[in-house]
Amino acid sequence: MVIPVHDLNPVRRTPWVTYALIAANFVVFLLTPGISGSVTGGSSLAELCHLQAFTDHYALVPRELIHHSMPSLVPTGDVGVGVHGPGCVLGPPAYDKSAELSVFTAMFLHGSWLHLLGNMLFLLIFGNNIEDRMGHVRFLLFYVVCGYAAGYGFALLNADSGQPLIGASGAIAGVLGAYLVLYPRARVWVLVPFLVFLPLRLPAWIVLGFWFVLQAFYSAGQGVAQAGTVAYAAHVVGFVAGMLIALPLRPGTPPPPEPRGLLFGRRARPGW
Incomplete structure (x- = not known):
């Protein structure tokens, strides 16, 4: 798996929506009840129960979205003691959950720092150019539509699952797909793990094409x-x-500028 760190594709305007989405994801993560254990490296049972209750409330659950089958018992966020010892208390939901709206709220939830930082890295590198091409408002609508497409697509493939789905990766995958279509020849600096992390400058069609093939292979x-x-x-x-x-x-869409310098130890040629 290659890790992108920067693309050589300047923008004409400040990507305010991209920055706002990144900021919103960080704010939601830091304000998520019980997430402190993800920050400090250890979670108490009370924190885990709060986190589970919050996630079940706002995450996308395929069974709820496709069958509108809402559970009669959900985590309340409280800790109790049962026959098997301490655990999270279940009770009737104290809220009315909209399964359709949960597709949107789930886009801003992340389970760990690694989950959050990985998603935001991809959004920062590739989102600015898509926003620059589409404009601020259209890019925001595009982001949400891709997130909904990813959420509904996953739910349809796992219609009976009661496991929550969280994360911005479905919407960000849409950004990557748009980048591949609009800027396939843009150069991207990546780190390739091979004993150490090797920096390479590769065309976007290789970086994103490889990413997509890997996701498709794993999804099977x-x-x-x-x-x-x-x-x-x-x-x-x-x-x-x-x-x-x-x-x-x-x-x-205007093509990205031709970079100068060396590529794989050889001077880059037009069209590569």
């Missing part, structure tokens, strides 16, 4: 989304949605 054998797992199917659906939406914009 893994379709659950819960703590510690990845919803690869949501990535695939979001990526394809982003590509399709961006296709009409391709004819009028």
